[in-house]
Amino acid sequence: MSEYIERFRTSERVLHWAVTASFFTLLLTGLGLYSRLFHGYFGLFGGGINAIMIHKISGVIFFFSSIYMFLNHKKDISTFDQDDKLWIDKSGGYLSKDASHFNIGKYNPGQKLFALCIAAATAVLGVTGLIAWLPLYFPRFIVQVSLMMHSLFFIGSIMFVVVHVYLATIGNPGTIEAMLYGDVKRVWAKKHHPKWYKETTGENQ
Amino acid sequence: MADTINQTARKGFLVDTSRCIGCRSCQVACKQWNKLEADKTSNKGTFENPLDLTPALYNRIKFIELEKSGEVSWLFFNERCMHCGDAGCMKVCPSPGALYRTKDGIVAYNKDKCISCKYCVSACPFNIPRYGDDDKVSKCHLCQDRISGGMTPACAKACPTETLKYGNRSELIAKAAAAKKTLYGVDDLMGLGVVYALEGPPEQYGLPAKPSIPLSIFLWKDVIKPLGILGFWGSIGAMLLHYVTIGPKKVDDDLDVKEEGHE
Numbered sequence: 001m002s003e004y005i006e007r008f009r010t011s012e013r014v015l016h017w018a019v020t021a022s023f024f025t026l027l028l029t030g031l032g033l034y035s036r037l038f039h040g041y042f043g044l045f046g047g048g049i050n051a052i053m054i055h056k057i058s059g060v061i062f063f064f065s066s067i068y069m070f071l072n073h074k075k076d077i078s079t080f081d082q083d084d085k086l087w088i089d090k091s092g093g094y095l096s097k098d099a100s101h102f103n104i105g106k107y108n109p110g111q112k113l114f115a116l117c118i119a120a121a122t123a124v125l126g127v128t129g130l131i132a133w134l135p136l137y138f139p140r141f142i143v144q145v146s147l148m149m150h151s152l153f154f155i156g157s158i159m160f161v162v163v164h165v166y167l168a169t170i171g172n173p174g175t176i177e178a179m180l181y182g183d184v185k186r187v188w189a190k191k192h193h194p195k196w197y198k199e200t201t202g203e204n205q
Numbered sequence: 206m207a208d209t210i211n212q213t214a215r216k217g218f219l220v221d222t223s224r225c226i227g228c229r230s231c232q233v234a235c236k237q238w239n240k241l242e243a244d245k246t247s248n249k250g251t252f253e254n255p256l257d258l259t260p261a262l263y264n265r266i267k268f269i270e271l272e273k274s275g276e277v278s279w280l281f282f283n284e285r286c287m288h289c290g291d292a293g294c295m296k297v298c299p300s301p302g303a304l305y306r307t308k309d310g311i312v313a314y315n316k317d318k319c320i321s322c323k324y325c326v327s328a329c330p331f332n333i334p335r336y337g338d339d340d341k342v343s344k345c346h347l348c349q350d351r352i353s354g355g356m357t358p359a360c361a362k363a364c365p366t367e368t369l370k371y372g373n374r375s376e377l378i379a380k381a382a383a384a385k386k387t388l389y390g391v392d393d394l395m396g397l398g399v400v401y402a403l404e405g406p407p408e409q410y411g412l413p414a415k416p417s418i419p420l421s422i423f424l425w426k427d428v429i430k431p432l433g434i435l436g437f438w439g440s441i442g443a444m445l446l447h448y449v450t451i452g453p454k455k456v457d458d459d460l461d462v463k464e465e466g467h468e
Contacts, residue, residue: 162440
């Protein structure tokens with residue numbers, strides 16, 4: 001029996017990394033727009049005008065790929081069961097050194113909430129971004145509020161992404177493999193997602 | 206963050222609306238000096254023309270008709286960039302040097318540095334900046350090329366009634382205050398570079414009674430921006446702290462115990 005089981009299909013991984021790549025392109029091109037403190041980042045793209053153009057293109061890519069990803073997982077990430085509630089009550093065991101065991105399906109409630117928040121942020125950033133893209137075609141008040149909301153939801157997103165990257169890499173060793181190669185170790189699956197492991201393999205632990 | 210401004214050396218306009226005869230010499234002189242194209246305009250049954258500032262119209266006379274108990278009074282108002290002491294456009298401009306303050310306290314701009322983001326359009330308390338076919342900011346720059354050579358701005362030079370008076374801002378204000386004029390823009394937004402002597406309440410001229418940088422622009426630049434930078438580094442710090450205090454969830458933590466029984 002192989003030591004590994006499949007967690008993400010190739011198409012799911014490609015989609016995830018398309019979202020990632022466009023997100024970080026948006027971050028780098030947007031930093032100079034966020035504050036004059038980060039004006040130097042425009043240099044990466046040959047000036048502010050180019051950075052804005054790339055920001056718009058990657059914005060469109062991010063919007064559609066992120067929304068598509070959400071629609072693919074809509075059911076998985078928007079249903080919470082009893083075991084999920086237990087996980088939430090104990091913060092997933094992340095605030096204690098003691099070993100904790102939760103009967104979690106394919107995604108834990110933290111991952112579900114992260115996905116929901118990013119989907120909501122994608123929608124808000126997309127709409128406000130479009131308004132900021134064409135400021136002369138909207139009432140000034142709407143553009144002013146959009147610029148504010150765009151920065152607010154960007155900040156929310158980047159902070160969530162920091163947590164996401166931490167938990168998917170050094171915070172939970174063995175997790176990043178799922179998104180890189182598609183397969184995870186059986187022991188990893190049994191520890192983090194026992195209910196999912198049982199459903200996929202039909203095995204009892 | 207407001208830019209620094211030397212209030213004593215500051216230059217500006219005193220616009221005494223009661224003296225204006227609506228001749229629009231200022232409009233024409235500005236067009237001539239700045240070599241601005243003519244705008245296609247339309248007749249809306251008023252002498253006001255054009256009806257709004259354009260990328261090729263840096264200042265204009267707004268005609269306001271008021272009817273009070275059967276009598277019609279006509280107000281003339283010179284609309285242009287106010288050269289705010291705390292300028293919303295400069296606050297939001299992401300391109301250093303695109304919008305800048307001169308030593309005279311004027312808000313000038315360099316089209317070569319403008320990156321066409323149009324943030325200044327949204328941040329202006331008076332809805333002044335315009336973008337034309339070149340997709341670059343345009344507005345009154347108080348004839349930088351004239352005043353740096355010791356000349357008067359074209360509009361003030363052409364004004365036949367001394368409605369537009371150019372000079373040291375505090376001296377102009379002192380004189381107007383001594384003449385018991387009702388002044389607009391002396392202290393708002395750290396003082397407007399264009400101060401008006403009005404004949405009625407500001408609202409009558411379509412001016413905000415208390416001009417300020419729009420609330421969402423203030424929240425964006427002065428609250429969300431600094432807190433956001435703090436939040437970003439805070440979240441990285443929190444993750445590192447978690448890593449060294451509580452530590453990662455290693456897969457083999459509990460397996461070792463079960464399978465090999467050491468410890």
